[in-house]
Amino acid sequence: MREAMKKLISLDRERGVITHIAALLGWDQETYMPESGIDERAEQLAIVENLAHEKAVNPGIGELLNRLEGEKDLSGQEKAYLRVSRREYDKETKLPAGLVSEMARQTSLSQAAWVQARKNNDFKRFAPHLATMIRLNLEKASALNPGAPPYDVLLDLYEIGSTERSIADVFAVMKRDLVEILGAIRSRPQSDDSFLRRRVSPAAQARMSQYFMGALGFDKHRGRLDTAAHPFTTTLGRDDIRITTRYIEDYFPSSVFSTIHEAGHALYEMGLEVGPDYSGTRLADAASMAVHESQSRMWENIIGRSLPFWGAHYGHIVPMAEGALEGVALEDFYKGVNRVEASLIRTEADEVSYGLHVIARFELESALIKGDLAVEDLPGAWNDTMHQTLGVEVPDDRRGCLQDIHWSMGSFGYFPSYALGNLYAAQFWTAMKAQIPSLERSIAAGDCSPALDWLREKVHREAAALLPSELVLKATGSSLDPSHFTGYLRKKYSAIYGF
Numbered sequence: 116m117r118e119a120m121k122k123l124i125s126l127d128r129e130r131g132v133i134t135h136i137a138a139l140l141g142w143d144q145e146t147y148m149p150e151s152g153i154d155e156r157a158e159q160l161a162i163v164e165n166l167a168h169e170k171a172v173n174p175g176i177g178e179l180l181n182r183l184e185g186e187k188d189l190s191g192q193e194k195a196y197l198r199v200s201r202r203e204y205d206k207e208t209k210l211p212a213g214l215v216s217e218m219a220r221q222t223s224l225s226q227a228a229w230v231q232a233r234k235n236n237d238f239k240r241f242a243p244h245l246a247t248m249i250r251l252n253l254e255k256a257s258a259l260n261p262g263a264p265p266y267d268v269l270l271d272l273y274e275i276g277s278t279e280r281s282i283a284d285v286f287a288v289m290k291r292d293l294v295e296i297l298g299a300i301r302s303r304p305q306s307d308d309s310f311l312r313r314r315v316s317p318a319a320q321a322r323m324s325q326y327f328m329g330a331l332g333f334d335k336h337r338g339r340l341d342t343a344a345h346p347f348t349t350t351l352g353r354d355d356i357r358i359t360t361r362y363i364e365d366y367f368p369s370s371v372f373s374t375i376h377e378a379g380h381a382l383y384e385m386g387l388e389v390g391p392d393y394s395g396t397r398l399a400d401a402a403s404m405a406v407h408e409s410q411s412r413m414w415e416n417i418i419g420r421s422l423p424f425w426g427a428h429y430g431h432i433v434p435m436a437e438g439a440l441e442g443v444a445l446e447d448f449y450k451g452v453n454r455v456e457a458s459l460i461r462t463e464a465d466e467v468s469y470g471l472h473v474i475a476r477f478e479l480e481s482a483l484i485k486g487d488l489a490v491e492d493l494p495g496a497w498n499d500t501m502h503q504t505l506g507v508e509v510p511d512d513r514r515g516c517l518q519d520i521h522w523s524m525g526s527f528g529y530f531p532s533y534a535l536g537n538l539y540a541a542q543f544w545t546a547m548k549a550q551i552p553s554l555e556r557s558i559a560a561g562d563c564s565p566a567l568d569w570l571r572e573k574v575h576r577e578a579a580a581l582l583p584s585e586l587v588l589k590a591t592g593s594s595l596d597p598s599h600f601t602g603y604l605r606k607k608y609s610a611i612y613g614f
């Protein structure tokens with residue numbers, strides 16, 4: 116390997132090490148830190164994150180990139196690495212320092228205002244901050260790519276290579292199908308799922324979580340499970356991936372599916388193997404947020420809420436559930452954990468209505484960024500959209516446009532990743548099933564390894580070398596097509612609800 120490439124990799128690794136130190140501080144803050152540690156912890160994190168930023172914008176990286184990009188006979192992996200490094204370096208260096216510090220300052224004010232506004236159901240209190248976050252995002256977009264439509268630039272930060280047009284085309288098909296499936300479900304009676312609210316102790320739920328981590332193939336030598344108020348996954352090193360869950364005593368499925376979801380993220384992180392030369396570099400990162408989400412949704416929903424999966428594991432879970440599932444048939448349990456009901460809150464939504472929550476946010480935030488929707492008109496527009504797509508009446512802004520933290524943090528263009536994750540997952544699943552005819556029989560026999568092996572080979576090992584669109588094409592043989600997702604939903608839910 117060329118000296119210049121080795122030098123670039125070592126600068127990149129230093130940055131990576133510091134981001135892992137920041138992740139450790141963040142993980143500790145959410146899991147074990149006593150409350151009184153928060154002020155000092157914020158200071159520690161600010162210093163470490165600043166250090167990581169300094170490492171990332173080192174002009175030496177720019178010089179090495181300029182030199183290496185002109186070289187001939189680069190290997191495929193070298194080219195991919197330079198492409199990823201260039202993209203991230205430009206992203207970090209193109210923003211003026213004044214804008215970065217202004218964003219940091221305004222974001223903490225805006226988040227604090229959002230917390231208060233949500234608590235008191237007072238949109239007016241948050242509105243000026245939202246307007247500021249929109250203005251700063253427009254400045255950010257213009258600094259990053261002055262010629263392009265601002266919302267496209269913002270989307271590209273989360274889902275590389277996507278545009279408003281490309282996402283709108285996919286979402287249009289998805290919306291039409293989801294509305295139709297939801298309508299069909301609504302015309303059918305709901306079955307009783309009250310047994311899911313019987314008490315199960317946190318200790319018993321913890322044992323279930325450990326059981327499912329094992330069933331999925333989570334390597335407990337390279338990761339661990341702890342509890343946090345909001346479940347998350349974080350990477351502290353190549354061989355140290357932490358997941359968290361939470362135990363709700365009168366609704367144990369929450370911890371079961373949170374653990375499976377986060378374990379799905381962790382399995383992806385554990386599988387980002389790009390060989391020793393590039394380990395610890397930006398090439399060993401995920402392809403995108405949506406691809407990351409496709410991995411968690413694959414395990415949580417497509418596999419983890421399927422009948423074959425529960426056929427294998429239900430008999431092990433019943434004795435762990437402290438009597439809560441006594442006399443509950445597998446079939447009823449399966450229907451219970453797949454109940455579909457249009458509701459107000461995105462994070463509590465089922466597989467079918469979830470996409471509609473995301474599409475509503477996509478439509479609203481693109482209108483906000485383009486100036487087609489004024490900030491003060493957001494609550495009304497939100498309520499209209501929810502009525503039209505989900506058929507629900509929003510009683511207050513707390514359960515309406517104030518429910519999510521994202522816009523208060525200045526994250527515009529983030530939401531579509533959640534829905535794209537479902538679409539990628541379903542398309543991977545279709546390809547996986549076609550290539551492994553015995554897949555569902557293995558899952559029904561309690562063996563998830565064929566699914567994990569397929570994901571390792573087709574998705575995880577590609578790491579950040581491909582754009583999400585290239586990854587989907589290479590792994591499945593076709594471009595992103597939402598009909599895999601809606602076809603999967605239609606088949607599953609027509610069987611459950613009988614339509």
Ligand code: ZN
Nearest residue numbers: 376380408411
């Ligand atoms: Zn997730």
